[in-house]
Amino acid sequence: MENQIKVCQNCKKDFVIESEDFNFYEKIGVLPPKICSECRAQLRLSFRNERVFYKRPCGKCSKDMVSMYSLNKPYKVWCYDCYFADDWDASDYGILYDSNRPFLEQYENLLKIVPKVGLIYMRSPNSQYTNISADNKNCYMIVESSNNENCINCYWIQVSKDLVDCSFTNKVELSYEVDDCYDCHNLKYAKGCHSCLDSSFMLDCRNYNDCFGCVSLRGQKYNIFNIPHTKEEYEKFIKEIKLDTTSGVEKMQKQFEEFILKNPRKYAEIIQGVNSNGNYIKSARNCNNCFHCYDSEDCKYGVHTWRNAKDCMDVDTAGRNAELIYNTINAGIDTSRQIASSVCWSSTYANYSSYCFNCNHVLGCIGLRKKDYCILNKKYDKETYEKISKEIINKMKEEGIWGDFLPNYMSAFGYNETPANEQFPLKKEDAILRGYKWEDTERGTYKKETIIWDNFPESINDLPKDFNVTKEVFVCLNCEKNYRIIIDEFSFYKRMQIPIPRNCPECRHAKRLEKRGPNKLWHRKCMKEGCQNEFETSYAPDRPEVIYCERCYQQEVY
Numbered sequence: 001m002e003n004q005i006k007v008c009q010n011c012k013k014d015f016v017i018e019s020e021d022f023n024f025y026e027k028i029g030v031l032p033p034k035i036c037s038e039c040r041a042q043l044r045l046s047f048r049n050e051r052v053f054y055k056r057p058c059g060k061c062s063k064d065m066v067s068m069y070s071l072n073k074p075y076k077v078w079c080y081d082c083y084f085a086d087d088w089d090a091s092d093y094g095i096l097y098d099s100n101r102p103f104l105e106q107y108e109n110l111l112k113i114v115p116k117v118g119l120i121y122m123r124s125p126n127s128q129y130t131n132i133s134a135d136n137k138n139c140y141m142i143v144e145s146s147n148n149e150n151c152i153n154c155y156w157i158q159v160s161k162d163l164v165d166c167s168f169t170n171k172v173e174l175s176y177e178v179d180d181c182y183d184c185h186n187l188k189y190a191k192g193c194h195s196c197l198d199s200s201f202m203l204d205c206r207n208y209n210d211c212f213g214c215v216s217l218r219g220q221k222y223n224i225f226n227i228p229h230t231k232e233e234y235e236k237f238i239k240e241i242k243l244d245t246t247s248g249v250e251k252m253q254k255q256f257e258e259f260i261l262k263n264p265r266k267y268a269e270i271i272q273g274v275n276s277n278g279n280y281i282k283s284a285r286n287c288n289n290c291f292h293c294y295d296s297e298d299c300k301y302g303v304h305t306w307r308n309a310k311d312c313m314d315v316d317t318a319g320r321n322a323e324l325i326y327n328t329i330n331a332g333i334d335t336s337r338q339i340a341s342s343v344c345w346s347s348t349y350a351n352y353s354s355y356c357f358n359c360n361h362v363l364g365c366i367g368l369r370k371k372d373y374c375i376l377n378k379k380y381d382k383e384t385y386e387k388i389s390k391e392i393i394n395k396m397k398e399e400g401i402w403g404d405f406l407p408n409y410m411s412a413f414g415y416n417e418t419p420a421n422e423q424f425p426l427k428k429e430d431a432i433l434r435g436y437k438w439e440d441t442e443r444g445t446y447k448k449e450t451i452i453w454d455n456f457p458e459s460i461n462d463l464p465k466d467f468n469v470t471k472e473v474f475v476c477l478n479c480e481k482n483y484r485i486i487i488d489e490f491s492f493y494k495r496m497q498i499p500i501p502r503n504c505p506e507c508r509h510a511k512r513l514e515k516r517g518p519n520k521l522w523h524r525k526c527m528k529e530g531c532q533n534e535f536e537t538s539y540a541p542d543r544p545e546v547i548y549c550e551r552c553y554q555q556e557v558y
């Protein structure tokens with residue numbers, strides 16, 4: 001098949017289905033999409049609540065718990081212990097498929113009655129406040145993260161240890177306010193760094209240690225704003241700038257941001273990306289339109305494809321061995337052959353299903369564990385399963401919807417609770433007009449602070465001897481919401497000599513994410529005089545940065 005231009009049935013803009021896309025659709029057996037890749041991403045994201053949490057009692061044991069479902073949501077929501085106990089089975093809620101009614105309507109009914117888990121995490125001792133995560137230890141408020149230890153307020157971190165306020169790290173230790181870093185130790189305020197040690201305010205650097213405020217640096221020591229110094233000069237400078245104080249950090253932040261704009265930026269963060277485009281790509285082959293993608297192959301329109309993702313298309317998070325995955329949210333941990341499913345781990349042939357673990361051949365199932373050949377949570381023998389599922393698939397193909405994600409009204413969440421609102425912000429009226437839900441429940445408190453920043457010590461070293469962080473309520477200078485700091489977080493600040501942050505964790509997270517740029521590409525030209533190279537970049541044409549192609553950028557590296 002040749003490339004085809006279609007009109008998106010949602011936003012009415014033209015979009016292209018490339019010939020290779022048709023091959024993939026054929027391989028996985030779905031109809032080509034009727035809406036563009038951006039609208040597809042927006043729809044999927046509106047089904048996931050990553051970090052908007054509420055307190056509510058467990059629907060089974062009544063214990064207080066943290067949940068992504070607000071109290072007004074009409075579901076049975078259970079705590080981790082009740083949900084993962086062996087005294088119940090989601091197949092008890094199974095319903096017989098009725099061939100006279102639309103399949104998705106029946107799936108929607110099932111979605112309403114099967115108990116849900118407050119937050120979804122697994123094998124994570126002492127890590128109750130973690131969501132969409134697995135195999136973490138002693139972690140607090142981390143989301144979308146696996147195999148970490150002692151991490152607090154982090155997003156999308158893997159195999160990392162002792163982090164606070166970090167995102168998109170892999171094998172990073174003892175670091176603060178770090179984004180998109182790999183194999184690093186003891187960094188503060190760093191982004192896009194690989195194999196680096198003991199440094200602060202660094203951007204896009206490799207193999208350095210003891211450096212400050214550098215951009216595009218390679219294998220250096222004792223550099224300050226990209227200028228080499230002696231060890232003594234460097235140490236004197238670090239002492240003088242007082243990074244243990246709020247004003248010291250703010251001053252350097254400003255200086256560093258000005259310095260960044262004087263240096264050309266590479267069009268995208270792509271390292272060992274063979275035939276790949278998007279942003280934040282490392283060790284990838286044939287990955288197109290992918291954002292935050294590492295150790296991946298043959299993926300397209302993916303956000304977070306990682307740790308051996310192969311042949312995945314239209315996915316939000318697919319990794320830890322994921323293959324042939326289409327139009328899904330969070331497919332991971334030895335998994336393959338999924339269509340339009342959410343949070344199905346270690347499962348194969350899982351279509352239009354959610355929260356199924358270690359299941360094979362499930363269609364329209366919710367919350368099953370170690371089950372095979374089920375439809376709408378009801379178990380069948382292999383032959384009957386194949387007969388009924390064929391009937392359902394054929395009907396959905398006739399309706400032209402097999403492969404489409406679920407319609408937006410089926411989401412359990414308000415649009416404003418989901419990352420769709422981060423990537424594609426909508427006002428309440430617009431969201432509702434487009435069929436999304438909206439959540440009006442107020443979260444957090446205001447004006448309950450016990451700390452007044454005006455007379456609060458600048459340095460973490462100057463706090464009164466009897467200062468008890470767990471008793472204090474802080475106020476965010478940005479959104480005015482109250483927040484707390486847990487004891488482990490405080491100990492980390494003390495150990496790392498970091499001033500107590502004056503923004504709430506949510507604002508800190510939002511700021512880091514904003515700096516990453518949108519998951520969107522513009523076709524632009526290299527800005528180096530005389531260069532004719534063109535590329536796809538996430539830097540919108542009106543951005544202030546000077547954007548170079550790979551070749552011109554490499555000439556600027558120190």
Ligand SMILES: [Zn+2]
Nearest residue numbers: 008011036039
């Ligand atoms: Zn569209």
Ligand SMILES: [Zn+2]
Nearest residue numbers: 058061079082
């Ligand atoms: Zn419970």
Ligand SMILES: [Zn+2]
Nearest residue numbers: 476479504507
């Ligand atoms: Zn805030």
Ligand SMILES: [Zn+2]
Nearest residue numbers: 526531549552
């Ligand atoms: Zn160039």
